[in-house]
Structure formats: structure tokens, C-alpha cells
Amino acid sequence: LPSPLGFQVDSQALTSDQAGTTERSLKSDSPAPASDCEPTLDFEVTRRLLETNLRDTYFFFSNHLKQLYSSKTKMNQEDFNNLQKEGAERVRVLQYDLWRLSQMGGKEGSWRKREAEDLSEEVQQRLHRLQHPHNCATAKKLFCNLEVGCGFGCQFHRLIHCFMAAYGKNRTLIVNSAGWRYSPNGWETVFQPFSETCTNFSMKNITNWPGTSDSQTVRFPPFYTIIPMPENMPLAIPKDISKRLIRLHGRPGVWWVGQFVKYLFRFQPNIKEMLKKKEKSIQFQHPIVGVHVRRTDKRSEAKYHYVKEYMEQVEEYFAGLQIFNPNVTRRIYLSSDEPKVFEEVKKKYPQYKILYQTKSVEVVDLAKRFTEASLIDLVADLYFLSRTDYIVLTFSSNFGRLAYEMMQIWSPDASGKFFSLDTPYFSHSGRPNFARMRFFHQDRRVNLTIQEGERVMLPYIGHNFPKELKGLYKSSEKIPPYKMENLVDVVNLSSP
Numbered sequence: 430l431p432s433p434l435g436f437q438v439d440s441q442a443l444t445s446d447q448a449g450t451t452e453r454s455l456k457s458d459s460p461a462p463a464s465d466c467e468p469t470l471d472f473e474v475t476r477r478l479l480e481t482n483l484r485d486t487y488f489f490f491s492n493h494l495k496q497l498y499s500s501k502t503k504m505n506q507e508d509f510n511n512l513q514k515e516g517a518e519r520v521r522v523l524q525y526d527l528w529r530l531s532q533m534g535g536k537e538g539s540w541r542k543r544e545a546e547d548l549s550e551e552v553q554q555r556l557h558r559l560q561h562p563h564n565c566a567t568a569k570k571l572f573c574n575l576e577v578g579c580g581f582g583c584q585f586h587r588l589i590h591c592f593m594a595a596y597g598k599n600r601t602l603i604v605n606s607a608g609w610r611y612s613p614n615g616w617e618t619v620f621q622p623f624s625e626t627c628t629n630f631s632m633k634n635i636t637n638w639p640g641t642s643d644s645q646t647v648r649f650p651p652f653y654t655i656i657p658m659p660e661n662m663p664l665a666i667p668k669d670i671s672k673r674l675i676r677l678h679g680r681p682g683v684w685w686v687g688q689f690v691k692y693l694f695r696f697q698p699n700i701k702e703m704l705k706k707k708e709k710s711i712q713f714q715h716p717i718v719g720v721h722v723r724r725t726d727k728r729s730e731a732k733y734h735y736v737k738e739y740m741e742q743v744e745e746y747f748a749g750l751q752i753f754n755p756n757v758t759r760r761i762y763l764s765s766d767e768p769k770v771f772e773e774v775k776k777k778y779p780q781y782k783i784l785y786q787t788k789s790v791e792v793v794d795l796a797k798r799f800t801e802a803s804l805i806d807l808v809a810d811l812y813f814l815s816r817t818d819y820i821v822l823t824f825s826s827n828f829g830r831l832a833y834e835m836m837q838i839w840s841p842d843a844s845g846k847f848f849s850l851d852t853p854y855f856s857h858s859g860r861p862n863f864a865r866m867r868f869f870h871q872d873r874r875v876n877l878t879i880q881e882g883e884r885v886m887l888p889y890i891g892h893n894f895p896k897e898l899k900g901l902y903k904s905s906e907k908i909p910p911y912k913m914e915n916l917v918d919v920v921n922l923s924s925p
Contacts, residue, residue, distance in 0.1 A: 601624065
């Protein structure tokens with residue numbers, strides 16, 4: 430679910446002085462926890478449910494107030510604005526208290542950071558072992574062709590699906606990136622190789638998906654023809670780390686996707702140096718909100734959203750930070766494929782520091798979008814968007830979803846650090862997602878009755894919906910979200 434009001438305190442969003450003041454106030458206001466005290470699974474899940482429902486309640490009342498004002502009433506503009514402002518401020522204070530609660534739940538600053546690092550290191554070691562078998566000649570492999578007829582975000586998500594399928598089958602991933610439309614030199618123009626020791630295979634012994642356990646090399650099919658679907662596609666997580674991950678992160682499936690992104694997004698030394706110089710030249714600092722406005726090639730695929738819609742959510746975030754820092758600097762990192770967007774933001778929002786890359790002619794020219802210059806620009810935008818404290822985007826965009834997935838690399842839990850102007854987060858060719866009813870619900874207007882504990886299916890966005898599930902579950906579309914709890918998809922996998 431989107432995070433509307435933006436009050437999500439992160440150590441990066443505080444200056445060192447502010448972080449110290451906050452830490453001292455917490456120490457003075459609450460007793461010190463036991464030395465080895467850590468939050469339980471139930472504590473973390475309940476805390477997140479409370480936070481999510483609180484946000485949804487604000488939107489419920491806010492939307493009804495807007496409807497009330499638009500109808501024939503006597504409420505004037507000033508009264509309406511004041512009422513909405515006070516309501517938002519009340520929720521921000523409550524969110525601040527919730528954040529304090531999370532700090533008391535097991536030395537948040539140390540436990541969560543340590544657990545996130547340990548869990549990530551374990552997964553990265555698994556992926557490294559998968560890609561570096563003892564004997565490459567005899568190792569079972571999964572072959573994936575990088576070149577598909579879509580943009581970078583789409584291609585990268587295709588690669589993640591290939592990698593996940595390889596993990597599920599305990600096969601080394603082999604990728605053909607020769608003749609890549611973004612760079613004739615292939616993947617290693619920007620990124621490190623998928624493996625340093627196992628890159629060769631023979632096309633003579635290749636078998637189409639799914640193959641058998643004896644197949645030496647299996648070819649993974651395109652997005653829309655993956656039959657049968659691997660059981661570990663997003664947003665499923667492995668059972669052996671599920672309890673730790675559910676306790677750690679608000680969206681375990683997104684964190685798991687983020688680990689594959691982390692392995693794939695290992696830059697070449699020259700790209701690392703380039704990003705370091707860019708970071709210094711644009712004066713990238715915190716707090717900062719990422720804004721991704723996708724326009725040119727998405728006009729036929731998704732609803733058009735005005736700059737004002739993005740900036741309203743940015744303002745909500747900084748209004749939340751103002752509670753403890755009235756003089757907070759309003760700073761955004763702006764990414765867009767439409768040059769006019771940059772001019773519009775600079776003109777209409779002079780109170781903001783606007784950080785962005787100077788776009789080259791090749792990048793903004795649709796006819797030259799698939800070039801090496803464009804690739805490097807896209808990678809830099811992804812990097813900086815993912816390093817922000819909060820991001821406003823559209824999840825209908827593969828690029829936007831990829832930036833959100835990459836955010837999970839840098840923070841122990843970045844699950845709520847976003848606002849999507851259109852769809853919820855989803856994964857093309859992913860598994861259906863379910864929720865469990867926490868309470869009984871009845872709506873006679875639509876002849877709907879659903880019991881506590883019953884499973885309901887969340888709206889499916891994407892491709893390859895499993896036909897065998899059609900009609901088996903009630904849809905969640907007409908059920909109040911506050912009466913449901915999203916279920917984590919856990920699958921049995923043997924780790925490499």
C-alpha cells in the first residue's frame with residue numbers, strides 16, 4: 430500500500446544533529462530495553478498493520494471531505510483547508526509516535542540494521558555459489574536471452590525472472606547479451622559479469638523449458654509464454670528465511686526481488702567512478718525525495734499524470750519532516766524522459782532544490798533511445814532514485830518498479846517509502862497474491878458476505894494468470910483494506 434503522508438523517519442533523512450537529538454529524547458523518555466531484547470514476529474507485523482490502517486483512515490476522511498466540499502454545502506475554502514491541514518497534522522504526529530514505538534522494539538538502530546546486513550550477505554553468498562559452480566562443464570544451467578523488444582526496465586525484470594527460475598532449479602544462469610540493443614558490447618559495458626568462472630555452454634544440448642532434471646541446459650521462455658510457471662516467481666520467498674524476513678521487512682517479496690537486483694547491479698569500476706563524480710557534481714544530499722515522471726513512450730500504456738500530482742505527494746513528505754525540523758530543506762531528485770518536465774518543475778516550485786542529470790540529445794530522442802549513452806543515463810537515474818528517502822512514481826512503469834526494488838538494497842526496510850500515482854506494486858508474470866480476512870465483513874449493497882479467516886485474492890495485474898484459480902477465491906476489490914491482512918507467499922526451495 431502507498432505511504433501517503435511521507436512521515437517515515439530514516440537515518441538518512443536526518444542531519445547528524447537532528448538524529449542525535451531524536452536519539453537523546455528517546456533515551457530520556459523511555460526505559461532502556463534488555464540488552465538482547467528483539468521484537469517478536471507478532472510485534473512487527475502488528476505495528477505495520479497499525480501504520481497501514483492509520484494511513485488508509487486518513488485518506489478515507491480526506492476523500493470524503495473533498496466530496497463534501499465539491500457538493501452544495503456552506504463550507505468555505507478557508508475552513509476546508511484548515512480542516513484538512515489539521516487532520517493531516519494529527520496523523521503525522523501519530524506516525525511519529527509509531528516510529529518511536531518501532532525504536533523501542535529491540536534497539537531498532539542496531540538490531541534491524543544488523544539483521545538486514547546478515548540476511549542480505551547470506552543471500553548474496555547463495556547467488557554467488559549458484560553462479561560459480563565447482564565444475565562449470567558438468568553444472569546444470571539455465572539459458573536466458575537478454576534481448577527482448579522492450580525498454581530497460583522491462584528487460585531487467587525479464588532478467589530477474591530468469592535468475593529466480595535458475596535459483597529455484599539450482600541451475601547456473603547463463604545470459605546471452607551479445608548484440609544488446611543498448612550496447613553492442615553487451616551487459617559488461619556497465620555491469621560486472623554474471624559469473625567470473627562459468628560463462629560457456631553448448632547449444633547442442635539445450636532443452637526448452639521446463640526440461641528435466643537430466644537436462645544439461647534449459648532455455649527459459651519469454652515473459653508471456655512461461656508454462657509451467659516456476660513456483661518461486663515474485664512475490665514468493667523461500668521458506669528457510671521466511672520468518673526472519675517477515676519480521677525484518679514490510680514487503681518480504683519485494684526485499685527478495687531486491688536481492689537479485691543487488692547481485693545484478695554490480696557496476697564496473699569506471700561506472701562506479703562516474704556515479705561518484707555525478708553525486709558530487711549534483712550535490713546529492715539528504716533529506717531528498719525521488720520523483721520519476723515517465724511520459725514519452727508510456728502515453729498509450731498508462732494514464733497521464735500532471736506534475737502537480739507528483740509534487741503534492743512530495744510536499745506531504747516534507748510537511749511531515751517539518752514537525753521536528755521547521756527549516757528542513759526541500760530537495761528532490763527528478764528523473765524524466767520529457768525535457769519540458771524539468772522546466773515546469775523549476776518554474777512552478779522555486780522553493781525546491783531540484784537535482785537532476787543534464788540529458789543528452791541521444792537520451793531524450795526516441796529514435797536514439799537504445800544507445801550506450803542512454804543506458805548509462807538510465808543506470809545513473811536508477812541509482813540516484815533508489816538512494817532517496819522517499820519516492821513518488823507510477824508503478825505501471827517497469828523503470829519505476831525497478832527503482833523501488835533497488836531502494837530495498839540501501840535500507841533495512843524501505844517497503845513504505847513510496848507513493849504510486851496509479852497501480853499498486855506488482856510483478857509481470859508473478860504469482861497471484863492473497864489476503865486473509867481479519868474480521869467478518871458484510872455488504873448487502875453488493876450481496877457480499879465474507880468470514881473472518883477466509884482467503885481472498887488481491888487484484889491481479891500482469892500476465893499469465895493461472896486459469897485453475899479463476900472463480901476459486903473471492904476478489905478483494907469490494908472489501909475494505911483495513912479488514913484484510915496481506916499474506917506472504919512462502920515456498921519450499923533448496924538453497925544453492
